[in-house]
Amino acid sequence: MRRHPLTPAADAMNSADASARSGPRRPVTHAQATAELRAAGYEPLETYPGNANTAWKVRCTDPSCRQTRLVWLAHIRPGQRRCGHRPPTRPPVDHTTAARELEAAGFTPLETYPGNTTVPWHMRCAQPDCPAGDRFIALERIRAGQFCVHRKQPRPRVTPDQAARELRAAGYEPLTPYPGRVSLPWLSRCTTCGRTRRTSLSTVRQGTRCAHRHPDARDDRPAGVVRQGGEELATPLYSG
Numbered sequence: 273m274r275r276h277p278l279t280p281a282a283d284a285m286n287s288a289d290a291s292a293r294s295g296p297r298r299p300v301t302h303a304q305a306t307a308e309l310r311a312a313g314y315e316p317l318e319t320y321p322g323n324a325n326t327a328w329k330v331r332c333t334d335p336s337c338r339q340t341r342l343v344w345l346a347h348i349r350p351g352q353r354r355c356g357h358r359p360p361t362r363p364p365v366d367h368t369t370a371a372r373e374l375e376a377a378g379f380t381p382l383e384t385y386p387g388n389t390t391v392p393w394h395m396r397c398a399q400p401d402c403p404a405g406d407r408f409i410a411l412e413r414i415r416a417g418q419f420c421v422h423r424k425q426p427r428p429r430v431t432p433d434q435a436a437r438e439l440r441a442a443g444y445e446p447l448t449p450y451p452g453r454v455s456l457p458w459l460s461r462c463t464t465c466g467r468t469r470r471t472s473l474s475t476v477r478q479g480t481r482c483a484h485r486h487p488d489a490r491d492d493r494p495a496g497v498v499r500q501g502g503e504e505l506a507t508p509l510y511s512g
Contacts, residue, residue, distance in 0.1 A: 379395040462482040
């Protein structure tokens with residue numbers, strides 16, 4: 273027997289009957305919610321708010337963490353929210369302590385500490401002739417290492433003796449004095465095969481080494497060997 277599709281009114285009545293049979297959802301008690309919370313690695317710090325989509329103040333039960341968190345039971349249930357065991361936040365600092373950090377970084381405060389490390393703080397470079405003028409920098413940026421635009425970070429200089437030791441440790445004997453920069457080619461000789469090379473200290477630090485061909489070998493060097501000024505540049509030594 274062919275069945276006719278239900279009218280909208282009949283469909284609504286069937287839906288209402290199904291809802292009546294299933295009944296209203298029972299509210300979750302504090303004990304039930306706490307049991308779910310503890311299974312996820314938390315302990316409550318306040319009574320269950322009564323709704324799974326409301327923030328709940330809890331504490332991580334891991335002994336190495338014990339941090340306070342705000343979680344939602346609706347996120348706890350599918351496993352979406354677990355404590356990341358983040359380190360505890362720094363305690364709040366007063367103006368004197370914050371100003372001390374600021375002065376150590378080379379700045380002078382022009383107003384009272386705003387009370388939050390993320391809020392830009394009105395300051396000025398402590399160097400009198402600095403062209404940067406007044407600045408607004410958050411204390412968290414100062415802690416991360418931000419400095420005034422006129423100050424250059426010191427770069428460690430390599431002495432000729434240090435450069436020669438690095439080159440010899442990589443298997444090369446320098447034939448000329450250190451060129452003064454790690455990126456400049458340096459004429460040297462491989463201590464294994466005796467061939468002349470022009471390799472920079474920076475490429476040596478990256479792991480580039482001689483291919484160890486015999487000095488009397490024919491000029492059938494592999495691809496990648498480049499001749500420059502009569503000498504060959506060092507090529508990476510591949511295994512296999």
